[in-house]
Amino acid sequence: KAGVTQTPRYLIKTRGQQVTLSCSPISGHRSVSWYQQTPGQGLQFLFEYFSETQRNKGNFPGRFSGRQFSNSRSEMNVSTLELGDSALYLCASSIAGTDYNEQFFGPGTRLTVL
């Protein structure tokens, strides 16, 4: 079975631009969660999608948004990029999106904002 894939792996943007990151979950997984990882703040939960609906949301501004498609693939979008948005963005998929289902993480997309 193929693992969680994220595209692109690396991205460089400038302040004020917007960016879209993509996550393809493991086949059969219906839940996709997104996390931001930075040296200062560590791993922080952004949001979770289950069956095309946002089920949980972390404490991030509205510039961060996401969606999930009927094939469970998910995208996250960050508008009006700021320098502090530079981070590794990880997505994780699980079968049913419950906390006791193992979450399988992708390799991440490293976003650099200049």
Place this chain on the structure above:
Amino acid sequence: AQSVTQLDSQVPVFEEAPVELRCNYSSSVSVYLFWYVQYPNQGLQLLLKYLSGSTLVKGINGFEAEFNKSQTSFHLRKPSVHISDTAEYFCAVSDGYNQGGKLIFGQGTELSVKP
């Protein structure tokens, strides 16, 4: 709100020595606990998880952890480490109900195994 504290940001250890990575969490009615490992330029891999039952949990790569409810701890241990165990380790918690796939992570512990 749940929180997780990993008490050591860096742990240097010699190969074949035992190691313990410490994790404390804020208490809750019901809690699920996890340890993940992250190798350079990779995502996170689940080492082990505690959901209920036996307080001693065994995971992959020879790691184990003990859930201690009275001390709200979930320390990770390995009796003999290898160079290949060099990585960053994250403790995570979920309080279960209505949280779905949301995990709260500690700040991470960088394990450095020296020959």
